[in-house]
Amino acid sequence: MREFLEVTYRISGSPSDVQERTESILREQTIETPAAVAVRYPFVRANMMGSIREIAPDPSGGMLAVLALPLVTASSDPAQFLNVLFGNSSLHADVELVDFRIPPSLEPLFPGPQHGIDGLRRISGVASRPLTCSALKPAGARIDELTDLCRGFVAGGIDMIKDDHYLADQPFAPFENRVRSCLAAVEEMSAKSGNRTIYVPNLSGTPDVIRRQADFAQRAGAKAVMIAPMLVGMPLLHELSRKWLEIPVIAHPSFSGSTCIPSTLLLGKLFRLFGADAVIFANFGGRFSYPPSVCREIAENLRKDWMWIPRTFPVPAGGMDVNRALELVRFFGLDTILLVGGSLLEAGDALTDATRAFSASVQSAAEALRNET
Amino acid sequence: MREFLEVTYRISGSPSDVQERTESILREQTIETPAAVAVRYPFVRANMMGSIREIAPDPSGGMLAVLALPLVTASSDPAQFLNVLFGNSSLHADVELVDFRIPPSLEPLFPGPQHGIDGLRRISGVASRPLTCSALKPAGARIDELTDLCRGFVAGGIDMIKDDHYLADQPFAPFENRVRSCLAAVEEMSAKSGNRTIYVPNLSGTPDVIRRQADFAQRAGAKAVMIAPMLVGMPLLHELSRKWLEIPVIAHPSFSGSTCIPSTLLLGKLFRLFGADAVIFANFGGRFSYPPSVCREIAENLRKDWMWIPRTFPVPAGGMDVNRALELVRFFGLDTILLVGGSLLEAGDALTDATRAFSASVQSAAEALRNET
Numbered sequence: 001m002r003e004f005l006e007v008t009y010r011i012s013g014s015p016s017d018v019q020e021r022t023e024s025i026l027r028e029q030t031i032e033t034p035a036a037v038a039v040r041y042p043f044v045r046a047n048m049m050g051s052i053r054e055i056a057p058d059p060s061g062g063m064l065a066v067l068a069l070p071l072v073t074a075s076s077d078p079a080q081f082l083n084v085l086f087g088n089s090s091l092h093a094d095v096e097l098v099d100f101r102i103p104p105s106l107e108p109l110f111p112g113p114q115h116g117i118d119g120l121r122r123i124s125g126v127a128s129r130p131l132t133c134s135a136l137k138p139a140g141a142r143i144d145e146l147t148d149l150c151r152g153f154v155a156g157g158i159d160m161i162k163d164d165h166y167l168a169d170q171p172f173a174p175f176e177n178r179v180r181s182c183l184a185a186v187e188e189m190s191a192k193s194g195n196r197t198i199y200v201p202n203l204s205g206t207p208d209v210i211r212r213q214a215d216f217a218q219r220a221g222a223k224a225v226m227i228a229p230m231l232v233g234m235p236l237l238h239e240l241s242r243k244w245l246e247i248p249v250i251a252h253p254s255f256s257g258s259t260c261i262p263s264t265l266l267l268g269k270l271f272r273l274f275g276a277d278a279v280i281f282a283n284f285g286g287r288f289s290y291p292p293s294v295c296r297e298i299a300e301n302l303r304k305d306w307m308w309i310p311r312t313f314p315v316p317a318g319g320m321d322v323n324r325a326l327e328l329v330r331f332f333g334l335d336t337i338l339l340v341g342g343s344l345l346e347a348g349d350a351l352t353d354a355t356r357a358f359s360a361s362v363q364s365a366a367e368a369l370r371n372e373t
Numbered sequence: 374m375r376e377f378l379e380v381t382y383r384i385s386g387s388p389s390d391v392q393e394r395t396e397s398i399l400r401e402q403t404i405e406t407p408a409a410v411a412v413r414y415p416f417v418r419a420n421m422m423g424s425i426r427e428i429a430p431d432p433s434g435g436m437l438a439v440l441a442l443p444l445v446t447a448s449s450d451p452a453q454f455l456n457v458l459f460g461n462s463s464l465h466a467d468v469e470l471v472d473f474r475i476p477p478s479l480e481p482l483f484p485g486p487q488h489g490i491d492g493l494r495r496i497s498g499v500a501s502r503p504l505t506c507s508a509l510k511p512a513g514a515r516i517d518e519l520t521d522l523c524r525g526f527v528a529g530g531i532d533m534i535k536d537d538h539y540l541a542d543q544p545f546a547p548f549e550n551r552v553r554s555c556l557a558a559v560e561e562m563s564a565k566s567g568n569r570t571i572y573v574p575n576l577s578g579t580p581d582v583i584r585r586q587a588d589f590a591q592r593a594g595a596k597a598v599m600i601a602p603m604l605v606g607m608p609l610l611h612e613l614s615r616k617w618l619e620i621p622v623i624a625h626p627s628f629s630g631s632t633c634i635p636s637t638l639l640l641g642k643l644f645r646l647f648g649a650d651a652v653i654f655a656n657f658g659g660r661f662s663y664p665p666s667v668c669r670e671i672a673e674n675l676r677k678d679w680m681w682i683p684r685t686f687p688v689p690a691g692g693m694d695v696n697r698a699l700e701l702v703r704f705f706g707l708d709t710i711l712l713v714g715g716s717l718l719e720a721g722d723a724l725t726d727a728t729r730a731f732s733a734s735v736q737s738a739a740e741a742l743r744n745e746t
Contacts, residue, residue, distance in 0.1 A: 028660065031511035032537060033715040038511045040721065041518060043545060048513035073512050076541040077578035079604040083538060083627050087604065090630030091655045091691075093662055097631070138404035138411045139446050140421035145414060164405060165456060168449040172416060205450040206612035207580030231452040231460065233606015239579035254456050257463030258470070259631045282464045287401065289466055318464075342406040348413065 004068035005075075005084055006053065006101040012062040012094045018055055022065040025095060026050050028088045029069050047072060064098060075109055078238040078274060086261065097261050100269075107308050113277040114241055115248040116310035117303060117335050120277055123223050123248065124159050125196050129366035130329055132157075132359050133315065135341035136182070137164035143173050147185045149351065153344075154189035154197045156355020160337065161186065162226055163202035165252045169213075175201070176216055183221050198223045200250055207236050214244050224248040224277070230255035230266075234274050241275030248277035250315070264294060268301025271312070278313035278337055283328075286319030292331070299332050313337050322358045329365035338362060377441035378457055379426065379474040385435045385467045391428055395438040398468060399423050401461045402442050420445060437471060448482055451611040451647060459634065470634050473642075477680065485682035486650040487614055488621040490708050493650055493686055496596050496621070497532050498569050502739035503702055505530075505732055506688065508714035509555070510537035516546050520558045522724065526717075527562035527570045529728020533710065534559065535599055536575035538625045542586075548574070549589055556594050571596045573623055580609050587617050597621040597650070603628040603639075607647050614648030621650035623688070637667060641674025644685070651686035651710055656701075659692030665704070672705050686710050695731045702738035711735060 007029075011021050030050040031038040038044050053066040074084035086097040102110070115123070124131055134153050136146045146167075153161050161182070169175040179201045186199045203213045203225050210232060217225050229237040229251050241249050251271045259266060263281065271279045281298050282288035299314035316332060317339035328338055340358060347354035380402075384394050403423040404411040411417045426439040447457035459470040475483070488496070497504060507526050509519045519540075526534050534555070542548040552574045559572045576586045576598050583605060590598050602610040602624050614622050624644045632639060636654065644652045654671050655661035672687035689705060690712035701711055713731060720727035 024660065030539075031513070032539065033511045034719055037715060037718045037721075038513075041511065041514050043515065044511050044513035048511060070513075072543055072545065073539050073541075076543045077582060079577045079579070079583075079601070080539070080541045082604050083577070083601065086631055087538065087601070087627035090628050091626060091661055092630065138406045138414065138417050138421060140404070140411075140417035140443075141414050142416065165460065166403075166405065166446050166453070168446075168453045170445055170449045172445065204452045204456070206452070206608040206616075207606070208584075208612055208616065209450060210452075211581075228452070228456065228460070231455050231606075232608055233580070233604075235579040235605055236609075239581055243579075243581065253464060254460035255463050257461075257465065258459055258634050260633055261631055287397065288464055342410060345410045346407055348410075 003071040003103060003105060004050070005071050006066060006068055007085055008064055008066050008098040008100065009089065010058055010062045010096040010098050011065055015063060018063045018065070021094065022052055022055055022067070025065070025089050025092065026052060026067050028092070029067065029084060032088070071103060071105065075106060078109070078235040082234065097265065099265060102307070104307065110273050112273060112309035113275055113312050114246070115277045117313050118310070120248055120313055124198055126159055128334055130334055130362055131159040131313070131337040132362050133160040133162060133337050133339040134158050134344050134355065135162050135164050135339065136167065137341060137345065139164055139166035139170070140172050143178050143181050146173060146178060147181045150182045150185040150199060151189045152351035153355050154186055154195055155193050155352040157193070157195045157359040158197055158355050160198045160200055160224070162200040162250065165202055165226070165228055165254050167202050168204035175213055179217055179220055179222065187221070200224045200226050202226045204232070207232070210236060210240070211244055214240055218245060218247055222247060224250055226250040226252055228252040228254040229271060229274065229276070230259070234270065237271070237276060238274045249275060250278045250280065251276035252280050253282060264297040264301055268298040272302055272309060276312055278315050280315040280317050280339060282318040283316035283320060285324070288318045296331070299336065303335055311335070315339050317341070322354065322361065325358065325361035326365040326368065329362060329369055334366055334369065376444040376476060376478060377423070378444050378447045379439060379441055380458055381437055381439050381471040381473065382462065383431055383435045383469040383471050384438055388430070388436060391436045391438070394467065395425055395428055395440070398438070398462050398465065399425060399440050402440065402457060405461070444476060444478065448479060451482070451608040455607065470638065472638060475680070480681050483646050485646060486648055486685050487619070488650045489683035490676060490686050491683070493621055497571055499532055501707055503707055503735055504532040504686070504710040505735050506533040506535060506710050506712040507531050507717050507728070508535050508537050508712065509540065510714060510718070512537055512539035512543070513545050516551050516554050519546060519551060520554045523555045523558040523572065524562045525724035526728050527559055527568055528566050528725040530566070530568045530732040531570055531728050533571045533573055533597070535573040535623065538575055538599070538601055538627050540575050541577035548586055552590055552593055552595065560594070573597045573599050575599045577605070580605070583609060583613070584617055587613055591618060591620055595620060597623055599623040599625055601625040601627040602644060602647065602649070603632070607643065610644070610649060611647045622648060623651045623653065624649035625653050626655060637670040637674055641671040645675055645682060649685055651688050653688040653690050653712060655691040656689035656693060658697070661691045669704070672709065676708055684708070688712050690714070695727065695734065698731065698734035699738040699741065702735060702742055707739055707742065
């Protein structure tokens with residue numbers, strides 16, 4: 001009887017209308033017919049009407065309405081979950097999605113990340129300090145040029161190398177050859193240098209293509225892959241993580257800014273719920289203008305205790321400078337992956353040295369932080 | 374050499390910064406590295422930098438910037454197309470997607486709807502008047518109850534019956550049994566009444582599940598299916614239409630309001646480009662508050678001449694009253710599908726009569742319109 005998805009919406013407009021608006025949104029997210037139609041069906045009347053839990057003023061403006069929506073609709077599959085969460089209600093200009101709460105019975109549908117922070121630490125062999133990550137770019141570089149970058153990064157001791165999200169299956173660097181070449185270079189250079197590095201291919205395409213790319217990457221020995229859930233569809237993240245992959249999935253935020261869902265909720269909670277083992281987000285102080293408080297809340301949502309759901313690695317990124325290691329480690333703490341792309345690539349021939357300096361600065365920042373606390 | 378995706382963004386903020394902001398967005402949507410990194414690669418320098426076509430004040434505020442982005446990145450697959458269109462740029466709070474233009478070489482990747490208006494008219498046997506459509510709901514009704522609704526709708530001469538978008542594969546009306554039962558009832562009652570009706574099952578789930586549902590529905594004799602592209606991922610719409618289905622796909626707008634992309638562009642152009650044969654949108658004067666001008670522009674974008682892309686049926690919906698047939702036919706014209714759900718279902722035992730009256734009113738509205746013009 002307590003099987004409800006609890007959703008909080010912010011409703012703008014006049015407070016005198018809020019009860020009526022909330023009732024109409026409740027109807028929109030449940031029976032979607034005049035009540036006179038729904039009550040003809042005993043099962044619908046007993047189970048499908050949902051209810052209003054609370055309506056209260058939001059200190060930051062508007063009213064907050066908490067609805068209890070029937071889980072039997074939402075729990076059918078990940079797309080239906082989104083549909084009940086914010087499907088038709090998203091079409092109402094006066095309604096914003098604020099938050100949601102799920103009951104324990106959703107665990108089988110949404111077990112969360114397969115690996116999460118603990119799993120990625122095991123795979124990378126990094127026990128407690130922040131992980132370092134860089135990116136293969138620009139798009140348009142040839143496979144041998146990207147492979148050279150891999151060698152330089154591994155020699156410098158980076159923990160992860162991800163494809164740029166513009167690398168798909170283009171003629172200038174076709175997917176399978178790129179993945180094979182980068183994996184081979186990373187393996188060879190890891191053996192030589194004693195560093196252990198994870199190369200993360202970017203998967204892009206329609207679902208069937210991505211499934212084949214995922215399969216190829218996993219068989220070829222990739223230890224993680226990346227997708228952009230908002231580009232490819234969030235249900236595909238769920239399917240990859242639950243059905244097709246045994247390796248971690250890193251979520252990229254591309255296209256996520258096209259939504260009005262707060263990024264603290266979308267990246268921080270929904271990506272984690274749908275199975276992302278690490279989530280990249282645009283950090284403050286780089287090319288993007290997110291405030292530090294939003295970045296902190298995304299990171300906290302990804303790794304706080306949340307029912308049965310394993311913790312996900314936050315990956316602040318987007319024009320980060322290598323020199324900010326101490327600041328960022330202090331801000332985000334140890335359970336973080338620091339992604340630095342362009343700032344390392346600028347080093348050119350000195351890529352390995354620059355990577356080594358970056359790794360060392362993260363190491364010493366972590367030690368400094370440990371000594372402080 | 375003219376292989377570019379042309380994208381128009383609205384950039385807010387001070388006009389004195391707009392040149393610099395536009396350059397940084399151009400970099401974001403292309404090389405995504407400092408220019409000093411990119412110019413090291415001759416192929417990148419020659420092909421991947423993109424350019425600014427125009428920057429001009431927008432009469433409605435802000436500045437409009439037209440960028441030429443390299444097609445070789447965007448044309449790799451439908452997800453990459455979205456990535457180049459509005460991937461990372463969506464993460465910039467001062468950037469809105471306004472419009473885009475594609476070159477003829479995109480035709481193989483994006484042929485558009487398989488059937489469109491002409492195909493759906495052939496399948497339904499309706500030569501020139503607007504089609505009528507209703508919905509099976511509320512969610513929670515049993516299969517035999519939904520099947521009864523089908524019989525009533527067909528007897529009343531409706532052209533299409535779609536599942537409610539809350540109908541997925543829930544225990545109260547499992548997908549395969551529901552589809553089988555509704556198809557059988559529609560076929561039987563069509564034979565009896567002489568009316569020809571299309572039943573449209575709703576597909577929901579992760580991509581692999583949807584593909585199996587699509588396959589089941591098609592084999593079972595469904596003549597169209599429905600998905601909500603924003604819930605399941607737009608690339609899946611493309612894949613279904615290009616790869617797995619020979620029957621039309623109706624696109625539902627659920628979750629589309631969660632985006633900041635104008636619905637005239639998202640529903641009107643992107644859904645059509647990705648292969649939707651008909652697009653449902655929230656109409657004015659019903660439960661939703663879209664202005665008539667937006668509804669008209671969505672409809673026009675769906676069916677105007679647009680390069681090689683077949684025309685898509687607009688489906689205004691969302692709390693439409695049966696009595697508005699004349700008004701809506703006049704407003705949207707003959708190449709329209711009028712979707713009326715709750716307003717017909719309210720008739721209860723008199724469903725067939727109400728449906729007959731609705732069909733007749735659309736018929737006479739169409740005749741009135743033809744006589745006027």
